[in-house]
Amino acid sequence: MSEEIIESVFSYSEKNSEPLMLTASKNQIDWNGGYVNNWTTKEYMDFIKKLRGKYGQAKVYICRDHCGPGFKGKELDDTYRTIDADIENGFDLIHVDYCHYHGSKEEIIKESKKAIEYIKSKKPETLIEIGTDENTGAFLDDVSIIEKEINLFMESAKIDFFVCQTGSLIKEINQIGDFNGVFLKKIREIANKRNIFLKEHNADYLNVDEIQRRKNLIDAVNVAPQFGVIQTQLTIQKCLLYGIDFKDFIRDAYASEKWKKWLHDNRPENKFLCSLIAGHYVFANKPYREIYSTINRHENFRETIMNEMIKNFDLYINNL
Numbered sequence: 001m002s003e004e005i006i007e008s009v010f011s012y013s014e015k016n017s018e019p020l021m022l023t024a025s026k027n028q029i030d031w032n033g034g035y036v037n038n039w040t041t042k043e044y045m046d047f048i049k050k051l052r053g054k055y056g057q058a059k060v061y062i063c064r065d066h067c068g069p070g071f072k073g074k075e076l077d078d079t080y081r082t083i084d085a086d087i088e089n090g091f092d093l094i095h096v097d098y099c100h101y102h103g104s105k106e107e108i109i110k111e112s113k114k115a116i117e118y119i120k121s122k123k124p125e126t127l128i129e130i131g132t133d134e135n136t137g138a139f140l141d142d143v144s145i146i147e148k149e150i151n152l153f154m155e156s157a158k159i160d161f162f163v164c165q166t167g168s169l170i171k172e173i174n175q176i177g178d179f180n181g182v183f184l185k186k187i188r189e190i191a192n193k194r195n196i197f198l199k200e201h202n203a204d205y206l207n208v209d210e211i212q213r214r215k216n217l218i219d220a221v222n223v224a225p226q227f228g229v230i231q232t233q234l235t236i237q238k239c240l241l242y243g244i245d246f247k248d249f250i251r252d253a254y255a256s257e258k259w260k261k262w263l264h265d266n267r268p269e270n271k272f273l274c275s276l277i278a279g280h281y282v283f284a285n286k287p288y289r290e291i292y293s294t295i296n297r298h299e300n301f302r303e304t305i306m307n308e309m310i311k312n313f314d315l316y317i318n319n320l
Contacts, residue, residue, distance in 0.1 A: 201221075
């Protein structure tokens with residue numbers, strides 16, 4: 001979501017000898033650009049190469065999240081352009097996600113398998129993550145459907161990660177889901193038999209107890225909006241501390257309308273909350289860059305952000 005968050009992942013991995021994943025959505029980074037620094041896939045990987053030089057002992061996997069039609073681009077051609085750029089630039093893992101493909105469940109699985117086979121034909125060592133259901137916070141109980149789906153995908157290639165509905169769901173700046181531990185224990189048994197790792201999306205805003213409930217059930221979690229919100233909150237705190245006007249940044253964040261899909265109980269009239277939710281979508285824009293530069297006259301803001309991120313990494317790493 002920002003250079004600072006990306007670098008903090010490398011710093012943490014090296015210092016703690018902990019393998020971590022950097023997972024980019026198509027909206028964030030893509031072959032034709034994204035909202036993170038307006039980077040194309042190549043420009044993003046140029047930055048990653050610099051960090052690999054700086055943090056030589058870090059073990060960070062570069063991953064693609066939600067690669068499929070309906071995530072930014074709607075056409076299959078766009079999905080394959082993303083895949084090509086990812087492989088060309090050295091991504092380690094691609095999450096094949098066709099949940100928004102306009103077709104039956106059978107057609108979704110068929111097209112997903114085609115994409116997996118294409119990826120493996122281009123770069124066999126690419127790790128594959130699959131999951132064809134949009135995360136809705138649903139409380140599932142039928143494991144037979146999941147087992148059948150996994151078996152169908154494994155006909156094409158080895159599957160490394162399976163994204164399972166765990167009950168988690170992010171709205172606004174809160175976790176409103178409920179972890180479905182009984183269901184996950186059954187899925188865990190299925191995954192173990194097939195040597196597949198389970199991954200949870202929407203794992204933001206969890207406390208220690210909630211994270212520990214996932215221990216020995218979930219192998220990896222995706223956390224994203226929370227880190228963007230943390231950086232936005234820090235920015236506003238520093239503006240208040242140093243008397244820096246941040247109205248243009250708030251207006252820019254609100255005008256982006258990126259908060260719309262996250263609203264739950266609140267309404268658009270709560271402009272400050274909406275701006276807090278959407279702040280990270282406009283970090284690359286002039287209002288934020290000017291604020292950032294001004295804060296840096298008072299302190300090393302990059303270091304401040306990275307230190308705060310590392311505290312939050314600790315929370316997950318030490319309790320999962």
